[in-house]
Amino acid sequence: MPRGYMMERMRDLKTKEIALPRLNNLAPTLESTTLKLMEEAGELAQAIGKFRGLSGEQHVMNEGRVVDLIVKELLDVAQTAISLMFVMEESYGADVGGSLERHVQKLIDKGYLKIE
Secondary structure, eight states: OOTTHHHHHTTTSOOOOOOOOOOTTOOOOHHHHHHHHHHHHHHHHHHHHHHTTOSOOSSOOOHHHHHHHHHHHHHHHHHHHHHHHHHHHHHHOOOHHHHHHHHHHHHHHTTSOOOO
């Protein structure tokens, strides 16, 4: 399958596109960035726990504040994931673009995504 074929087939689907910068004032490694990703995912889970009242706290946060907190933490997760992609490309020669094509095909194969 030619490169970009899967992305072309997806053009009529609803997508969420985000462009986040390579953090150029850090020296991330595979290990440090993976640990940071896990930390940020934990903070996202904590925010969702607050939203659902699962945090065990007596204090209840306003829904709007919790939604803002969830989005903030979600963007921290996304930024860290992007940073890890840069590490994989720059330090290990990973082909993230090609992997993205295979990822989309996996979603189709599992029945999570339907492309006409």
